[in-house]
Amino acid sequence: MAxxxxxxxxxxxxxxxxxxxxxxxxxxxxxxxxxxxxxKTLVAAILKKDITALSRxxxxxxxxxxxxxxxxxxIIKQCLPHANNSIRIGITGxxxxxxxxxxxxxxxxxxxxGKRVAVLAIDPSSSLTKGSILGDKxxxxxxxxxxxxxxxPSASGxxxxxVARKTRxxxxxxxxxxxxVIIIETVGVxxxxxxxxxxxxxxxxxxxxxxxxxxQGIKRGIIEMADTIAINKADGDNLKQAKIAKVEFxxxxxxxxxxxxxxxxxVMLCSALKNEGIDDIWKLVLEYIETTxxxxxxxxxxxxxxxxxxxxxxxxxLKSEFFNRPDIKKELATQLHLIDNNKTTPxxxxxxxxxxxH
Amino acid sequence: MAxxxxxxxxxxxxxxxxxxxxxxxxxxxxxxxxxxxxxKTLVAAILKKDITALSRxxxxxxxxxxxxxxxxxxIIKQCLPHANNSIRIGITGxxxxxxxxxxxxxxxxxxxxGKRVAVLAIDPSSSLTKGSILGDKxxxxxxxxxxxxxxxPSASGxxxxxVARKTRxxxxxxxxxxxxVIIIETVGVxxxxxxxxxxxxxxxxxxxxxxxxxxQGIKRGIIEMADTIAINKADGDNLKQAKIAKVEFxxxxxxxxxxxxxxxxxVMLCSALKNEGIDDIWKLVLEYIETTxxxxxxxxxxxxxxxxxxxxxxxxxLKSEFFNRPDIKKELATQLHLIDNNKTTPxxxxxxxxxxxH
Numbered sequence: 001m002a003x004x005x006x007x008x009x010x011x012x013x014x015x016x017x018x019x020x021x022x023x024x025x026x027x028x029x030x031x032x033x034x035x036x037x038x039x040k041t042l043v044a045a046i047l048k049k050d051i052t053a054l055s056r057x058x059x060x061x062x063x064x065x066x067x068x069x070x071x072x073x074x075i076i077k078q079c080l081p082h083a084n085n086s087i088r089i090g091i092t093g094x095x096x097x098x099x100x101x102x103x104x105x106x107x108x109x110x111x112x113x114g115k116r117v118a119v120l121a122i123d124p125s126s127s128l129t130k131g132s133i134l135g136d137k138x139x140x141x142x143x144x145x146x147x148x149x150x151x152x153p154s155a156s157g158x159x160x161x162x163v164a165r166k167t168r169x170x171x172x173x174x175x176x177x178x179x180x181v182i183i184i185e186t187v188g189v190x191x192x193x194x195x196x197x198x199x200x201x202x203x204x205x206x207x208x209x210x211x212x213x214x215x216q217g218i219k220r221g222i223i224e225m226a227d228t229i230a231i232n233k234a235d236g237d238n239l240k241q242a243k244i245a246k247v248e249f250x251x252x253x254x255x256x257x258x259x260x261x262x263x264x265x266x267v268m269l270c271s272a273l274k275n276e277g278i279d280d281i282w283k284l285v286l287e288y289i290e291t292t293x294x295x296x297x298x299x300x301x302x303x304x305x306x307x308x309x310x311x312x313x314x315x316x317x318l319k320s321e322f323f324n325r326p327d328i329k330k331e332l333a334t335q336l337h338l339i340d341n342n343k344t345t346p347x348x349x350x351x352x353x354x355x356x357x358h
Numbered sequence: 359m360a361x362x363x364x365x366x367x368x369x370x371x372x373x374x375x376x377x378x379x380x381x382x383x384x385x386x387x388x389x390x391x392x393x394x395x396x397x398k399t400l401v402a403a404i405l406k407k408d409i410t411a412l413s414r415x416x417x418x419x420x421x422x423x424x425x426x427x428x429x430x431x432x433i434i435k436q437c438l439p440h441a442n443n444s445i446r447i448g449i450t451g452x453x454x455x456x457x458x459x460x461x462x463x464x465x466x467x468x469x470x471x472g473k474r475v476a477v478l479a480i481d482p483s484s485s486l487t488k489g490s491i492l493g494d495k496x497x498x499x500x501x502x503x504x505x506x507x508x509x510x511p512s513a514s515g516x517x518x519x520x521v522a523r524k525t526r527x528x529x530x531x532x533x534x535x536x537x538x539v540i541i542i543e544t545v546g547v548x549x550x551x552x553x554x555x556x557x558x559x560x561x562x563x564x565x566x567x568x569x570x571x572x573x574q575g576i577k578r579g580i581i582e583m584a585d586t587i588a589i590n591k592a593d594g595d596n597l598k599q600a601k602i603a604k605v606e607f608x609x610x611x612x613x614x615x616x617x618x619x620x621x622x623x624x625v626m627l628c629s630a631l632k633n634e635g636i637d638d639i640w641k642l643v644l645e646y647i648e649t650t651x652x653x654x655x656x657x658x659x660x661x662x663x664x665x666x667x668x669x670x671x672x673x674x675x676l677k678s679e680f681f682n683r684p685d686i687k688k689e690l691a692t693q694l695h696l697i698d699n700n701k702t703t704p705x706x707x708x709x710x711x712x713x714x715x716h
Contacts, residue, residue: 073706080700165705172703221579306697309704317712318676339664342438345530346667347523348431354675 039074046075046177047082049116051150054177058152061169076169079176084302086118086175087289088182090196092222093206095187098232100139102206102272103183107140109278111148115181118174119143121154122167122186122196150179161316164195168309171199197225198305201298202285205229207249209241223249224256227265228284234269235276242269261297263288327356397432404433404535405440407474409508412535416510419527434527437534442660444476444533445647446540448554450580451564453545456590458497460564460630461541465498467636469506473539476532477501479512480525480544480554508537519674522553526667529557555583556663559656560643563587565607567599581607582614585623586642592627593634600627619655621646685714 037060045053057079060072093099107117119140143149152170154163171182184200186192197203205226223229229249234242249267259265266284270277292298322328335349344352395418403411415437418430451457465475477498501507510528512521529540542558544550555561563584581587587607592600607625617623624642628635650656680686693707702710 076703077706080703084700169703169705303698306704307694310693310697310707313705313708314680314712315673315677317708318680319673322672322676335668336665339668340661342442345434345438345527346664347527347671348435349668350671350675354672 037071039071039078043075043078043176046079046173049178051177054150054173055152057173058170061173062166072169076172079172083172083175086171086180086182087202087285088171088184088200089285090184090186090193090200090203091206092186092193092196092204093232097206097208098272099185099187099206102230102232102270103185104140104143105272105275105278106281107143107149107183108146109275109282110181111143111146114148116148116150116179117143117181117183118150118152118177118179119183119185120152120167120170120174122160122163122184122192150174150177159316160191160195161312164199164309165313168199193222193225198308201292201301202288203227204281207231207245208233209238209245223252227261227263227288228268228281229253229265230268230270230277230281232270232272235271235274239269261288261292261301262295263291263297328353331356395429397429397436401433401436401534404437404531407536409535412508412531413510415531416528419531420524430527434530437530441530441533444529444538444540445560445643446529446542446558447643448542448544448551448558448561449564450544450551450554450562451590455564455566456630457543457564460588460590460628461543462498462501463630463633463636464639465501465507465541466504467633467640468539469501469504472506474506474508474537475501475539475541476508476510476535476537477541477543478510478525478528478532480518480521480542480550508532508535517674518549518553519671522557522667523671526557551580551583556666559650559659560646561585562639565589565603566591567596567603581610585619585621585646586626586639587611587623588626588628588635588639590628590630593629593632597627619646619650619659620653621649621655686711689714 037056042053042057046057057072057075060068060075063069063072091099091103103119107119110117140151144151167184171184174182184196186196203225205222205228207229209231231242231245231249246267246269253265253267256265268277268281268284270281272278289298292301323332331353335344335353338344339346339349395414400411400415404415415430415433418426418433421427421430449457449461451460461477465477468475498509502509525542529542532540542554544554561583563580563586565587567589589600589603589607604625604627611623611625614623626635626639626642628639630636647656650659681690689711693702693711696702697704697707
């Protein structure tokens with residue numbers, strides 16, 4: 001009876017679970033649930049373009065439950081031979097630039113041409129604010145209802161590195177599920193553009209004309225990463241301003257040295273709301289893919305991205321292991337204090353910390 | 359006799375030394391030499407502005423002989439309370455911009471005003487080419503002969519990190535020896551500007567007018583780091599071009615957001631050869647120091663630089679330890695091959711490598 005009471009309390013009122021609660025039976029249920037996941041069956045379904053299976057696999061990839069890690073790895077490994085065959089497009093722009101409307105119009109444009117389109121998102125802030133960029137799916141109403149489109153809200157995670165890993169592995173799953181175009185969306189702030197840039201083939205920067213917005217991107221090097229800049233909302237009264245902005249961006253782009261891709265970035269005008277200029281942007285993407293496939297940059301870039309992610313993951317892990325050690329946390333503060341008071345140098349302090357045994 | 363023969367061979371023909379050569383006696387000589395180094399005596403001499411003692415201490419800091427590490431550390435530690443009281447100026451610019459002439463004229467200008475000036479260099483390439491920037495001291499003939507100036511050629515080292523550590527510790531020694539202005543020179547290529555920027559108070563970028571040179575710095579973010587841009591060789595036929603370049607740079611600088619220092623970077627014209635505009639640049643440095651001291655940015659920046667170097671040194675060391683492990687070197691190549699052939703993901707490969715036991 002006492003056991004039952006505790007269990008009921010837990011379920012109904014959310015009081016934290018006691019150690020002696022029916023942990024064994026919960027474990028048992030979880031075991032059974034996991035046992036039901038057969039990676040082979042799931043992969044077979046993904047390859048048959050089963051969206052429910054794809055969603056389930058992405059959930060496993062995103063899971064923080066250690067029991068799911070080997071299952072997720074097994075699924076990804078089996079999907080790998082069927083991956084790598086999509087066009088990966090990164091789209092960024094500050095809030096208000098009209099990203100959702102653009103992705104909706106752009107996505108519909110592609111599905112109307114027989115393409116299957118997946119939309120993923122990188123939004124490191126979503127784990128804090130719980131407000132994912134793509135959380136509000138209603139903003140992409142038409143695309144959500146399109147059976148040739150798949151929209152997945154941003155993975156949450158403590159670190160950008162963690163979110164990035166999940167997104168990169170989701171790309172593989174989407175490709176195995178036969179999606180031809182994968183769009184990775186990110187908000188135009190912080191480090192997330194660099195992260196997205198390092199996992200896509202083509203990087204599109206959305207901009208607005210006027211309001212001093214034209215050159216703000218230079219600071220963060222985002223303009224340098226862009227393969228195309230699209231000035232959105234270039235309609236009605238905005239059109240004149242947008243044309244001026246186009247000239248300015250073109251001038252700015254020509255200040256940068258030739259890209260390794262041999263691709264000269266373009267500036268385009270569009271209005272996602274009025275479906276104007278969207279086809280030109282898609283043609284530009286195709287032109288880019290053709291150019292970089294011919295000059296072998298496309299494959300080279302993907303290989304470099306893989307290497308980058310390998311090294312990045314190792315370095316992140318080494319740092320995180322070191323700086324999360326309780327002794328390092330404590331001694332780091334002490335050493336910083338000593339440095340601030342000229343009692344030691346940064347180098348002596350570093351070697352002191354590195355030589356602490358744990 | 360055999361012993362003597364071997365020793366002679368070694369000295370005269372440079373044949374590699376046999377294991378049984380008089381290693382013991384060499385060790386003995388070295389021991390005696392090290393025994394002669396009394397950190398306390400050396401520090402006392404440095405504080406009395408003894409240049410020979412300063413040079414000897416810098417040599418110890420630069421030494422790769424492990425026996426010297428504790429001695430060097432002891433010297434630096436004793437010098438620390440007497441350090442931190444100079445103005446640290448970073449100077450960069452592409453080869454041909456006239457760095458040596460500028461430093462000579464600028465240095466003489468300061469010594470004429472009663473300042474003591476030390477010139478150090480960061481040149482990671484010098485370890486490869488053996489051609490240090492400051493190696494050819496004859497280019498700074500007047501400054502070399504000036505008893506209130508001290509010129510130290512670039513430290514050599516395998517890595518930029520190693521060279522940077524040596525230079526940063528040499529700054530402390532120079533400050534303890536009473537130098538008021540420390541100039542850190544670097545060539546305008548690669549990562550060395552960022553390294554120099556992270557150890558100086560004021561960052562000066564030397565430029566030439568014309569020849570498409572005006573905006574080449576944007577690419578590497580060097581212009582963004584500059585507290586002042588000086589267009590050198592602004593004399594004779596060059597003057598008109600230089601004035602145009604000044605306008606262009608000023609426009610470029612205004613595109614960047616306000617600096618954390620609240621300092622608006624300036625563009626100056628100068629001719630180091632004709633000693634024109636040099637005093638204005640020095641006045642600008644003083645104005646910068648005054649502004650940033652008042653708004654506490656000066657101290658804040660030095661503290662941040664210390665923290666940066668602490669974290670940087672730790673991270674460099676963690677990475678170098680990991681990637682230099684023979685098992686990792688071997689397995690990394692294998693994993694990269696598997697990734698290129700879609701047999702594994704960068705993340706799976708990373709975790710495989712991280713979990714190798716050694």
